[in-house]
Amino acid sequence: MKKIVLVLMTLSLLVACKSTQTTAGPSPAKKKVLKGDWTLSSISYSEDAEFNVTLLNEATKACFEGSRWNFIPNNNTGSYSIAGDADCNNGLRHFIFTVDGQNFLLKPTDAKGKSLTNVGFHFNLVSMSETSLIIAQTVAIEGEEDSLTITWQFSR
Template identity: 50%
Template sequence: MKKIALILVTLSLLACGGSKTVRTSKKVIKGDWTLSSITYSKSGTYNVTLLNDENKECFENSTWKFIPNNNTGIYSINGVGCSSGDRNFIFTIQEVDELTGLYDFLLKPTDSRGKSVTNTGFRLTLAALSDTVMTWEQTLSVEGEPFVISMNFSKL
């Protein structure tokens, strides 16, 4: 009976704790970042609204704060001609493939109390993460072809 209880406790801790990759990612992502550049996989002029919020020019040089102990954060837009101010969000890092270490970043805009107004979220691939840089990628379809938006962050 004690063995069964020990196994159940161990399994519940593993299920709640997340994988080592996710736990490590949360430690690295913690803190303040700048969205330094946004690039596209194809050349051309595109009118892209990111996160159902603002265009590329407004998001570039925005500041982001990640608080992983409660999976919340704030980003601030301050560009000329942009709807400036703070935006709140909740996020989750979800491992996709344990062998490759690839993982998704799920971001959901909220109000200041953590409540979603639209119940809309965004799935982005966390393509790179180190102590100083982070890259998110979102793949869309443009004229039937894959189109990748890369959001490149640097840690403050």
């Protein structure tokens, strides 16, 4: 009887001490699909109206549409380049990102990967294929109870 109790206690201790499994980032398949250059083809709103939205706390929809993006999944970094009119503050920007299931997190950084403002942005990963990437961001509308979904569509 003592041997049975000892074996059961040992087994329960081994099970209790087992390390938990976590996913540390995108699956290898998602990394392969995401890797490389993308063009932000369009940005759309869930409501049929014009909104004065500053995206990523930086620029307007008009400035971001047509911007070039590069994702480097092996170190979760990337960059994008805005080339719009004079109001767009053109140039190259850097970011770090994480893809965890349907969550897509993006945080602007400097060229060395250091956060500029310690502010990140949460998106929902709607779909991803070899030629298309769609992410969506839900934001509150100032002075309204409703929220607005901003959909970003990338293509290769």
